[in-house]
Amino acid sequence: MTVAALLDRAKAQNVTIATAESCTGGMVMAALTDIAGSSAVVDRGFVTYTNAAKRDMLGVRQTTLDAHGAVSEEVAREMAEGALDFSRATLAVAITGIAGPGGSEFKPEGRVCFGLSGEGFATETETVEFGALGRDAVRRAARDHALALLDRGLSLIDPKTGKQPEQPRKN
Incomplete structure (x- = not known):
């Protein structure tokens, strides 16, 4: 599916999108907003490269960062849920990973964790x-x-309930 087709489908379903990105530094949001008319679907993007940004902008808990590290599914979950909480979006994707160079034996270069959260389905x-x-x-x-x-x-969001919240769930 092309990005334009993705945006068309989201618009038809009345779905709005937020992103929470770490290692990609806004590349997902750039791909979305490169398409004319994306403002009908795209709400906002969070670039949270540091742990402090993840905490401050998305509400990722320090205990989660301490227990699992920034590159973990647990942090990706909290990032995706935070992107929904701090936006007017109904669908959010989160990315945290090790693009390289570097990495370690336990978290190698190329490991990327993703979170997907939306209205009406479990993250x-x-x-x-x-x-x-x-x-x-x-x-x-x-x-x-x-x-x-x-x-x-x-595919997981009911097209009849994809309406946009009036305000962010959290401020």
């Missing part, structure tokens, strides 16, 4: 091991995977 998380493809390739692959997750999220 989903997953980890993808893209491998040591190099920083740019990992970031592009993570962007593309996040866009595919948004498409999946559209």
Whole structure:
């Protein structure tokens, strides 16, 4: 599915989108907003590169960061849920990972964790091991995977209830 088709489908379902990005630094939001008319669907994007930004902007708990580290499905879950809570969106995707270079034995380069949260369905998380493809390739692959997750999220949201909240759930 193209990004334009994704946006058309979201618009038809009355779904609005937010993103919470770490290792991609806004690449998902850039892909969405590159398409004319995206303002009918895109609410906002959070670039939360540091742990402090994840806490301050999305409400990620310090206890979660301490217990699991920033690159974890638990943090991706809280990022996605925070993107919904602090926006007017009805669908959110989150990305946190190690684009490289670097990584460790336990968290290798190319490991990216994703969260998908939306109105009317339980938050989903997953980890993808893209491998040591190099920083740019990992970031592009993570962007593309996040866009595919948004498409999946559209399948999970009831098109009749995809309406946008009047205000962010939290301030």
